[in-house]
Amino acid sequence: MMIPTHQKGKNKAQDFDDLDPVITYRHILQTNLGIKDPLRVVALCDSDAFYAACEMVRLGVTDKPLVVLQWEGIIAVNYPARKFGISRFHKLKDAKERCPELMIVHVATYKEGDAEPGYWDNVDSRTHKVSLDYYRRESSKVFSMFKEGLPDAEIEKASIDEAFIDFTKPVRQALLQRYPYLSQIPADAPNGVDTPLPPPPLIDWGTDSHLIPIYSNADSESTDEETSQSAPLTWHDIALRLAAEMMHKVRVDIATQLGYTTSAGIARNKFLAKLCASYRKPYSQTILRNQAIPCYLKPLEFQKIRFLGGKLGQALAKEYDVSTVADLLPVPLEEFQAKFGESAIWVYEILRGIDRSEVKEKSPVNKSMLAAKALQKPITKIDDGPHWIRVLAAELSLRLNDARKERPNLWPKTLALHAGHGYGTARSKQAPFPFTKEVTVNVIAAAGGKLWKELVGNVTGTIKVTYISLGFTGIEATDASQQSIASFLDSPAVTGVKRPNEEKNGKPSKSRHRNTQRVRSRPSSPSADQNTTSFTCLECHKTLSLSPKLLSTSDVLGQAYALAAMKDEHSDFHFAESVAREMEPEVKEVRGPHKKVKTPKIQEKEIGPRGIEKFFNRT
DNA sequence: CATTTCGTCAAT
DNA sequence: ATTGACCA
Incomplete structure (x- = not known):
């Protein structure tokens, strides 16, 4: 295919040659056209000054200038405060001078031992850590309203305060409902289903949206609306208009019910929607017609x-x-x-x-969950690490258990620890996270402490760490088989509490399983030996071989071994084994020459080109 | 121009 | 498993 722009500078008119494609009955009758759909409509909707708005809602404030503070820095400025010229990059002192009646709210913080984050007047970065959890919770309320208000739209959460919304499907439905003749191919249509649609009706652009101008109007007296309305209508314009109505309704509902104002951009694709969303703020939405794309984009x-x-x-x-x-x-x-x-x-x-x-x-659930702390005074002693690790672990525990109130089957696969100083100097360690239902501060902190030792343990002398973060990754809702194994592993025997009825013959007693369900039928024939994965107990050298059928469960078992390794208790191994045996009775027991032990224990790693000694600057 | 605290994805 | 780029 020839691309006319190959000749430099010449064919400007053809740089944007797809703005008014021919739309036929096939286009409007066919679903699943995806990104090729000439009637595709996408919106980007984001909350205005979201953190500041959250605090206004929390405190019952309306219209008063307010900033949100994180330590010494302003992280959010509401629109009333922006009228005083206050921006995120001002010092608090400058902001107060510009607006003496400015409301100043510090984000929630907590310190080691606190049950939950709280809002305090005097905060100390040396002892406390910021929690952004309130904003996450408010954010999820907003997203729930998107979902309820737009059940037929695809919605992609792009950040804590932004969502992309694909209106193509609901707009198509509304189009056919409002203009039923579109679903009837006229008898005299020359090319049948490939006949172009009749000209679109005249519509009123309404007053709920701004329109990006179609011509450069720098020296024109006409308004944006006039210059944008001057171009002939297309069916895509009708589609944009229908999406704008739906978007507006949801935005008004969110403002009324939750108190959060939003701004939206509506265009034919994601990046244009995102661009034009900030055309006018706050609490407004903007439509970018295809015909307006060139003059909008070129000077950008x-x-x-x-x-x-x-x-x-x-x-x-x-x-x-x-x-x-x-x-x-x-x-x-x-x-x-x-x-x-x-x-x-x-x-x-x-x-x-x-x-x-x-x-x-x-997925409504994030794949990762991390807590981070920047230290203005660097940590210099290895023994100073565990304190902050406990602080971070407490937040992770709170947040994970909170998420589990909605989705009890949520499991983080790995725990990762990052540490560094300055920029581009972070190092990290990660390891499988033990598979327990009881994710307590102690369990997280113990696992995090191990990672910390791995990360800085072979540094002799002083370290310098100004940044430390602990996070779960690979968070997923498990399937039923994993749940059954998990609840088993959480049985008192496994979690270290002695119970009266110990198992006989390595097989768990019935009572232990009253809360578990059998989810997998036995495979009709056991798999060949070469496809099995083996685990060997370090203490008694018993080896367990798992067939590929147990791929997912062997993953879970890996977590069980991590737990065993962490607690330095070999008994967990045998509990894991008996669960596997119950789920797949032909799991083989092998005695004899010990195979290489496969445990999630972190291997000592060679220090790479950016060695640990170099990295953690000695002081 | 920026800080801190997030979060996702991809390369290796 | 580790690091880094990028987003807000």
């Missing part, structure tokens, strides 16, 4: 585009010594490909208003 600094704000955008700016989208339009695709490889097509298309990325519905 390309580093403001999502994913061009980092290294790639810098590389582009440096390579061509330019800053706007229009500056890059003459660059042929081949040149991008030579210089930017994989990203070339994506960049080339983005510059032309094309974005193939899909709105991907995400």
Whole structure:
């Protein structure tokens, strides 16, 4: 296919050549067109000054200037305070001078031993850690309202205060309902289902949305609305309008019921929706018609585009010594490909208003959960680590157990510890996290403490750590088989509490299983030996071989071994074994030459080019 | 221009 | 398993 822009500078009109595609009955009748759908409509909706709005709701404040403080820094400024010229980068003192009646709210904090975070007037970064949990909870209320208000839309949580919403499906439904003749291919249609749709009706753009202007109106007296309404309507414009109505309704509901104002951008794809969402703020929404894309995009600094704000955008700016989208339009695709490889097509298309990325519905549960602390005074002694690890562990415990109130079957697969000083200097250790139902501060702190030793243990002398974080990764809702094993592993015997009825013959007693369910039928024939995974008990050298059928459970068993290793108790091994045996009775017991022990115990690792001694600066 | 505390994904 | 890029 010929791309006309290969000739430098010439074919500007054809840089944006897909703004008014022919839409046929096939397009409107066919579902699952995905990103190729010429009637695709995507919105980006984000909360205005979200943290500040959360505090206003919490404190019952309306309209008063307010900032949210995190230690000495302002992290959120509500719109009334912005009227005084206050921004996130001002010092608190400057902000107070600009607005003496400014309300100042410090984010919730807690210290070691606190049951939960709280709001305090006097906070001390040397002893306390920030908790952003209140904002997470409020955020999930907002997302619930998106879901309830837009049951047919795909919704992708993009951050704590932002969601992409794919309106294509609900808009299609509304289109066919409002204009039923679209579903009837006329008898005299020349090309049947491939006949273009009749011209769209005239519509009122309404008053709930702003419109991005279609012509540069710098020296024009007409308003944005006039210049944007002047272009002839397309069916895509009708689709945008229908989405705007739905978006507006949900936004009003959220503002009324939760007290959070939002702003939204509505366009044909994700990156354009994100861009135009901030066209007017707060509490407004903006429609970007296809015809308005060129004049909106060309003067734009390309580093403001999502994913061009980092290294790639810098590389582009440096390579061509330019800053706007229009500056890059003459660059042929081949040149991008030579210089930017994989990203070339994506960049080339983005510059032309094309974005193939899909709105991907995400699990309501985050895949990771981390607690982090920046220390203004560095840790210098290895023994100082465990204190902060306990603080971080307490938060993780609180948050995980809170999440489990909604979803009891949530399990974190690994625990990771990061530590470092300054930028780009972090090191980390991670290990499988023990599979227990009782995720207590002690369990997390013990596992975290092990990681800490692994990370800094072989440094002799002084360390320097200004940043430390502890987090779960691989958080998932387990299936029933894992739940049954988990509840077994949480039985008192496994968790270390002695119980009256110990098992006989290595087999657990019935009573221990009254809360577990049998979920897997036996495989009809056992698998061959070469496909099994073996575990050997360090103490008695008994080896357990698991068939591939138990792939998922062997994963769980791995966690059981982690627990055993952590507690230095070999008895857990045998409990794990008996569970496996019960679930798959042909699990083999092997005696004889000991195979290599497979445990999740962290192996001592060779220090790489950026050695640990170099990394943790001696002082 | 920036801090801190998040979170996701990909390369190796 | 570890590191880093990027987002807000």
